[in-house]
Amino acid sequence: MKSDKLIAVHNGALGDFLCAWPALLALARGMAAGESSTAGSGAAVPPERAEASQDDTPRLLFAGSAERLPWLAPLGYAPCPPAMRRALEELYGCGREGCGEDGAHNATEWPQPLAGATVAWFCLDRVAAAPHPRIVPLPCLTGGQDTDRQDATARESCHGQHVTNALRGYLERAAPASLPWPPRWDADWPAAWRRLFGGWEGAASRTVVLVPGAGHRAKQWPPRRFAAVADALARAGYNPLYVLGPAELERGLDRTALLPPDLKAAVITPADHDELAQLLRRARLIVGNDSGPLHLAALHGTPVLALFGPAPAAAWRPHGAVALASPLACAPCSATLRSLGCGGVDAALGAAPCMAGIEVDAVLEAIWDLLERSA
Structure with missing residues (x-):
């Protein structure tokens, strides 16, 4: 039939x-x-x-x-x-x-x-x-x-x-x-x-959303480097805002590393996807690891900077986003992340080596360029 x-x-x-x-x-x-x-x-x-x-x-x-x-x-x-x-x-x-x-x-x-x-x-x-x-x-x-x-x-x-x-x-x-x-x-x-579902509304905003989590820990940039980026944004007159999801809360992502005592940055956990989408649409820029919120922001047309390590940006880059890939020769190593060449997260680095290979200066350079272009 x-x-x-x-x-x-x-x-x-x-x-x-x-x-x-x-x-x-x-x-x-x-x-x-x-x-x-x-x-x-x-x-x-x-x-x-x-x-x-x-x-x-x-x-x-x-x-x-x-x-x-x-x-x-x-x-x-x-x-x-x-x-x-x-x-x-x-x-x-x-x-x-x-x-x-x-x-x-x-x-x-x-x-x-x-x-x-x-x-x-x-x-x-x-x-x-x-x-x-x-x-x-x-x-x-x-x-x-x-x-x-x-x-x-x-x-x-x-x-x-x-x-x-x-x-x-x-x-x-x-x-x-x-x-x-x-x-x-x-x-x-x-x-x-x-x-x-609506487009980008944040061209005049001073809020830059930082997404430090990811579906796989090996895709996460070191938290202390996010803190350095947030500090630089705050000094430049922007409002850094961390967005954490259920996975980060369950894993106990180190908020101390994200938020040193002298850093003024807010942390929010959206109640649902609708609240998340509203927040992303109204931000000036989204910066974070390869993750769902970055894909959602990019679909709405919000400028996005996505950091890539073990997974290939060619396959997984959010549509319309700028991808900053690890400079390490071994990256990318896996499209599915079922197994990684380095074994995953290095305890000393607090991240996979390929993600730790992305320097703060490189991320900030891409951020300033995107902020200027989105003005």
């Missing part, structure tokens, strides 16, 4: 989701175009489509964090019903097969709650479920980027295309035949985001 519904599964972090948002928009636009075409033609609904549409479940569903839904509801996504969520959880398998491989020979019985549905499963390089004809893997890393080898060839493979462009290529080349409707990519998707 032909699929009548599409379930988009995305269980990644905030930054991963925001990089995938243009692909989710393309899937939604494809459905809308198909409905408009059918309505305009006056053609009868095919029998297999009518059979699949007997229930009242929306045709475009999202299975992932509920915090992401405000960015998807305007596109037509509805939350995946509980019965379908439970059926999706039953699909989780070994995940050893490479994302995008033909796994039809491993097909198992499709769960009844998912009848008439195709699953578009977003992933880094591999899906967490066993292959099935109804599962369309959407990998955001191209071949060779996901590597655990710590050698020159591995480092070279980290300089691939951006994950958003990788998803676009996969949607346009590999996925259409497996999806219920052809996706329609919006070439000006950043404008679509800002029409829906």
Whole structure:
């Protein structure tokens, strides 16, 4: 029976989701175009489509964090019903097969709650479920980027295309035949985001937001260097503002290192993504590690300076942001950060060596340039 519904599964972090948002928009636009075409033609609904549409479940569903839904509801996504969520959880398998491989020979019985549905499963390089004809893997890393080898060839493979462009290529080349409707990519998707969720409002602000956390500790710049940047900003007449998320609070990020006694800087932990977005949109500049808040700020059009160490800026740079990469020859070393060439965070440095290799003077030089350009 032909699929009548599409379930988009995305269980990644905030930054991963925001990089995938243009692909989710393309899937939604494809459905809308198909409905408009059918309505305009006056053609009868095919029998297999009518059979699949007997229930009242929306045709475009999202299975992932509920915090992401405000960015998807305007596109037509509805939350995946509980019965379908439970059926999706039953699909989780070994995940050893490479994302995008033909796994039809491993097909198992499709769960009844998912009848008439195709699953578009977003992933880094591999899906967490066993292959099935109804599962369309959407990998955001191209071949060779996901590597655990710590050698020159591995480092070279980290300089691939951006994950958003990788998803676009996969949607346009590999996925259409497996999806219920052809996706329609919006070439000006950043404008679509800002029409829906607002643009930058901080051109006249004196607030510079500092984001010292990250999803992986190896991506964090040493806290004391953030303190040096905050001090320089305050002396120049700007208002440094630290933004900490739940991960930093859970890990017990050293606030003493961020805030020496003689430094005047505020610390805020936004209650939700809406509060975070409002704060980022109204700031003059965002400076921080490769993390979700920087991706969100960049989508709204706020100037962003992103610091990169083990992860490749070519793949993960927030759209429109300025990336300052580690000068160390060993960086970047891993697109997924499953394993690192140096072993991770050095206790003496308080950071991974590649992040510690980024000097305060280099960061300040980039900050002054961005502040001048954003005046």
